[in-house]
Amino acid sequence: MSVINVDKPAPHVTVVTLNRPEVLNAMSIKLILKLAIAFEAIATDNTCRVVVLTGEGRSFCSGLDLKDHGVLPGIDGLSMGRIAQRSMAAYSCIVPIMRGMPQPVIAAVNGPAYGGGMCLALGADLRLAASEAEFNATGIVNGLTSTEMGASWLLPRLVGAAHSNDLLLTGRVVGADEAWRMGLVSRVLPGAALLETAISAATDMARYSGYGLSMTKEVLWANLETPSLEAAIALEDRNQLMLGFTENLPEAMRAFADGRQPSYTDNPRKDLFG
DSSP, rough: OOOOEEEEEEETTEEEEEEEGGGGGOOOOHHHHHHHHHHHHHTOOOOOOEEEEEESSSSSSSSBOOOOEEEEEEOOTTTHHHHHHHHHHHTTTTHHHHSSSSEEEEEEOOOOEEEEHHHHHHHSEEEEEETTTTEEEEHHHHTOOOOOOTTHHHHHHHHHHHHHHHHHHHHOEHHHHHHHHHHHHHHOOHHOOOOOOOOHHHHHTSSSSSHHHHHHHHHHHTTTTTSSHHHHHHHHHHHHHHTTSSHHHHHHHHHHHTOOOOOOOOOOOOOOOO
């Protein structure tokens, strides 16, 4: 049985499902390597505009599989320290891979998102939660640190330092409603409606320009690190001009006049240069 399922339920939409429901989709070396391969393949799929990430069964991802995490391939002859370093990198590279994908990623958090599972949700561009969803930083509970897979960088930027410190230092479980109140998720939905809603949102987004979606994602991530308003606006202006040189805006105007949905091609605009 595959530990990762990849489906295309609608045009330009890809759903990635963590598929180890018997262990609440806990992270093993096999799962994390397969997930990285899946994301890297989707990133080069020019027909895909939006990605939905979810878990099979009643959990999103319960974090590291403490009973059967597996062994990283290709480690023969390495010292224990180098094996540990490579194994850690196998997990920690996932969020940068998600960030680097041109497609926005929607996390449909259908149940517990603990430890690395919470970090996966943090690495997405949007987070929708089922009412049954829970978030927990398990590292501190297990005698480790809760700062893993980018959590110490991502979480304060999403919910502020006060909420972030509360989550990462106390190890308490946060339910879906509290996650919504603090801004960790943007919507809370009945569990039965979660995936359908996420796919519907992805389908609606996929009607837009693929170029526009990817450039918007790029600027949103980049400007989290930009030191000034002026620098942020300069990057926004550049990308807006790049999209302005396509046929998209004239098509939007024609579609509005015709009372129809626009069909964006991202092709160069010809009327500007005669």
